Amino acid sequence: MGLHLAGFEVIGVDLLPQPRYPFEVHRGDAVQFIRDHGHSFDLISAGPPCQSKCALTVGTNASQGWGGEHVDLVAPTREALLSTGRPYIIEQPTGKAPVRKDITLCGEMFGLGVLRHRNFELGGWTMQQPEHRPHRGYTRGWRHGVYRDGPYVAAYGKGGGKATVAEMQAAMGIPWTDVHRELTEAIPPAYFELLGRHVAAHLRSAALQSAA
Template identity: 60%
Template sequence: MSHSRATLRRPRVLDLFCCSGGAAMGYWRAGFDVVGVDIAPRPRYPFTFILADALEVMRELCQEFNLVHASPPCQAHTALTRGTNRGRSYIDLIPQMRELCEWYGVDWVIENVPGADIRKDLTLCGEMFGLGVLRHRHFETGWLGTPQPERLPHLKHRGPVRGWRHGVYRDGPYIAAYGKGGGKGNVAEMQAAMGITWTDVHEELTEAIPPAYTEYIGRQFITTGMWGAAHTPDPADRLKVLARTDVALAT
């Protein structure tokens, strides 16, 4: 597969907390050039990659891009983490991410799990795209006009997720793309169910979102988003935003 950087007039997306590149591949298919950022090495990331802190890169480079996509760590919100790590606290980077996007005037997409404190401008599910996972995710967008896929809200799940839950085994048309054992999907099943073939690392697959989600969002942005729409903030607001970000990074 060739990812040409010479193509003219392609919008650019900065993919923060990028992990293996599930979101990135969707944007590329929608017509974007993609640069990913993660604090951990991601040698299988299929596009240009920067090993760095996401918020630091956001502050330095975001105005070079038409869109910022952010998938901040979800441990502060997910029910799985709350059930297994009681008493442990996790940093929530969503407020800092949103404020930086607003300050720099770049359009954004913030993605996270149900329970996260983001606007539910868009809610996507694997069933909407004919995938073998449900993987419900909420998306907050920095522009108006992105509709839910036409098949909602009338679409029904075709059955349960395969595996053990509360001591009962259920067979169904979807795999559980997290954890191991208990009927959960193996690496090959997760690759096929989500449409992710370039990584075979279990941890990366369990954290990824299917590229179909961001391909849909990316095409909607090209249609309805405002490329490079910016505003000039008050200097005092700038200092407040940067100070809050520094506090978050230090904790």
């Protein structure tokens, strides 16, 4: 949605059915789709499965935590992206995923009700890191037996004061799905709107230089 708001025509690819996806979506292997069709796109944004290196998993039981064994697909995704020669974005959560942390975004940068730190590797283009504003308080919920209130909600898991579906929708600006699992894995559209506007400017500049 953020890339759409930045002016891009968006097409999604996923192995599983995504009936609530708000744009055209193809069901299939995203890495193979990139290899086969990526060269025809202006920008490719990829979010490989990240659970094996996520901060919620690392330190629990290697790649066996958080619901079972997880496969790290960052490397093959990057290889496919590089083969296209097109600008790209790889998104990953805070953790030990092998991505360059070219840009880190936080919900407080956009006045959102979640913190949801995310790292982005930028391929073929760059932008300046926005200022990481100081957090205004705690994320609401129980931590180590202590309940704290705060301006942010925990958009993951259930219980312990974590966000309801309605709270996650409002905090991230995502009204098109009310499925708890989808919301806990979602990225606030504001993140990709910012990235999209910068990469669009890069593409326009490159087109002008080429025309000259």
